[in-house]
Amino acid sequence: MANKKISKIVLLGPQGSGKSTQGQVITDYLGIESLAAGDILRSAIQQKTELGNKIASFVNNGEMIPDNLMISLILDELKKTVYKKGFLIDGFPRTIYQASNLDQHYLLDLVINIDIPDELAIQRIVGRRICPNGHVYHIEHHPSGLDSRCEICHQPIHFREDDREDLVRKRLSYYRQETSKLLAYYQQQNKLAVIDGSGSIADVSALIINYLKEHAG
Numbered sequence: 001m002a003n004k005k006i007s008k009i010v011l012l013g014p015q016g017s018g019k020s021t022q023g024q025v026i027t028d029y030l031g032i033e034s035l036a037a038g039d040i041l042r043s044a045i046q047q048k049t050e051l052g053n054k055i056a057s058f059v060n061n062g063e064m065i066p067d068n069l070m071i072s073l074i075l076d077e078l079k080k081t082v083y084k085k086g087f088l089i090d091g092f093p094r095t096i097y098q099a100s101n102l103d104q105h106y107l108l109d110l111v112i113n114i115d116i117p118d119e120l121a122i123q124r125i126v127g128r129r130i131c132p133n134g135h136v137y138h139i140e141h142h143p144s145g146l147d148s149r150c151e152i153c154h155q156p157i158h159f160r161e162d163d164r165e166d167l168v169r170k171r172l173s174y175y176r177q178e179t180s181k182l183l184a185y186y187q188q189q190n191k192l193a194v195i196d197g198s199g200s201i202a203d204v205s206a207l208i209i210n211y212l213k214e215h216a217g
Helices: 019-030 038-044 052-058 069-078 096-105 116-128 165-188 201-215
Strands: 010-011 033-036 086-088 109-114 129-130 135-139 192-196
Touching: 010 165, 019 033, 019 086, 019 109, 019 201, 033 038, 033 069, 038 052, 038 069, 038 086, 038 129, 052 069, 052 201, 096 165, 109 165, 109 201, 116 129, 116 165, 165 192, 192 201
Parallel strands: 010 086, 010 109, 033 086, 109 192
Antiparallel strands: 129 135
């Protein structure tokens, strides 16, 4: 991949690969805006509209959101002026159909895949705890110093229902099936960079920044 300006990125990787953390590293480095598909979905669920309730039923059963619904949500979000200088999308696309629809509206510069083994992903996710304001802890690797409350906002931290191991395994299985096709799709476009996400946060960040330094114009 030749050196060029990189401002439109898709970030791929299974749950537990650290996409949200590394996405922040990337957006800070490039000066672009982050769009997390999961945040868009959770916002719709919290609003408890007809659409939000429909999304909640899929999420709580560990099922993927239908393609056309996800495409509509993401494209509507990208119309906002905050993304004019560039964006990093985390959690979308998940299928070839979603990817081809995104390509019809935006020309991507780079697709980064942060990959980790399934068992490591499960270990990271099942031990995760989160507060209502989105601050994340882990019972082994990053426990809260206030036991069952968030160190930052003092709100209760809890185990998310969709972080159950059986649901995580179900999503990972689906993710591997669909993403293998997606990785081939972007590889054919010469836009794919694969990053090993098994290391520490700092190590993975260094791998990504070094790649961007080498390839961003």
